[in-house]
Amino acid sequence: MSAMKQEKSCEKISKRTKPATDFSKVGGLSNHIKILRDTIIVPLLHNNVYTHFNIKTPRGVLFYGPPGTGKTLVAGALATEMNKEGFGKVSFYQRKGADVLDKWVGESEKKLRALFETATKNRPSIIFFDELDGLAPIRSAKNDHVHCSIVTTLLALMDGLDSVAGVIVIGATNRIESVDPALRRPGRFDRELYFPLPSTEARKEILQVHMQTWRHKPANTFLSYLAALTTGFCGSDLQALCAEALLCAMKRQYPNIQKCPLGKVKIEASELRIDDNDFIDARKNLIPSSHKLGNRIRKLSPIIAPLLQHQLETILSRIKMLWPHFFMQFYKYLIGSERYIGRVVLVGSSLQGLTAHIVPAILQNLEHLPALFLDATIMQNKNILSNFCKNLPSVLVIPRVDDLWSFLEINEQMYITSLLEDIHAGLPILIVATYEEELPLMVK
Secondary structure (H helix, E strand, O other): OHHHHHHHHHHHHHHOOOOOOOHOOOOOOOOHHHHHHHHHHHHHHHHHHHOOOOOOOOOEEEOOOOOOOOOOHHHHHHHHHHHHHHOOEEEEEEEHHHHHOOOOOHHHHHHHHHHHHHHHHHHOOOEEOOHHHHOOOOOOOOHHHHHHHHHHHHHOOOOHHHHHHOOEEEEOHHHHEEOOOHHOOOOOEEEEEOOOOHHHHHHHHHHHOOOOOOOOOOOOHHHHHHHOOOOOHHHHHHHHHHHHHHHHHHHHHHHHHHHOOOOOOOOOHOOOOHHHHHHHHHHHHOOOHHOOOOOOOOOOOOOOOHHHHHHHHHHHHHHHHHHHHHHHHOOOOOOOOOOEEEEEEEEOHHHHHHHHHHHHHHHHOOOOOOOOEEOOHOOOOHHHHHHHHHOOOOEEEEHHHHHHHHOOOOHHHHHHHHHHOOOOOOOOOEEEEEEOOOOOOOOO
């Protein structure tokens, strides 16, 4: 029993001594941090102003984007930053779908109500729902009654926060198109923030954040080279890269580290230095998460670039000339007042590298925008396609549309055609289609 008590006390001590993450330890997301300050921190600091003008302060923010791009990190850093601003002790409640779901009828809803009651009592507080799509999926005939009841309860609880100041709800998801649309309106989740894969400059900032306490830091020029070398890496991949580089440095300076018995080799951390070659070796040992998930966003490889670079630059220059706003990451859109939609059709075969090289390279230049590939798998769940068109701005890719058309039934062809026709010209959606032989008449 004494050993167990000692173990628990050690856990408590480790939790107390663990350094809190704040915005200074978040790299490559400066605009997201600015939006969170304006959306959450400023209204809470000056709640009297909002009360005077009878305006409700924002209650929720929805984070979405690929895995490992910093959604959970930013949510935790927001709580720490609010502590610094003088709100007092900010309570942070993190829940996943598995934490709330219960096998007994009514227990999941009871857990949700208890969570919101506790957060209300301990104001100011932040409720963070990770993997929100698993907790609040789209209500339909396919979903069982349990999920529909949970979504309804969550909607009612978030509506009840209108009269409660100091409770912020943050949701995070990798599949925003699978989240129930009723949650995605002002008054519930007031803002939606897209967390893209970091750009070259953002990757350099993230690496600098991880290395800010190092005694021997790599040169700035090498960091720029390393950032360019890690295309497709998310924030967690870059953290793993630093850990792998440290391991490579230990093996290089202590070759017998794995052969000697445990504890026989003493490594002086202050004398250990991670060289540039350690990072190069570490890069060879890692596969980015986006590539494991079948990511179709990548630069032209050095072998292919001499053949297709001119064609790529021609296509990008045409898009920039007609729709320059798609290349501006934080462009302010006046939805409904201006024409933003873009439609591009590319002709060529897979043997010419169109689908395998050109389209991924186009998306790499637009990596700050969410992209969806419309293929046979997406047609099995039409809700994903219709809900994705609500993500603004975004890129919709229809590869090999002539092959897809021959595979689809007439009702599915009509569905895609009507969906493309219904996309309003004032919505910032770039549609990129490719075909080899002949464009289907309905699409033309």
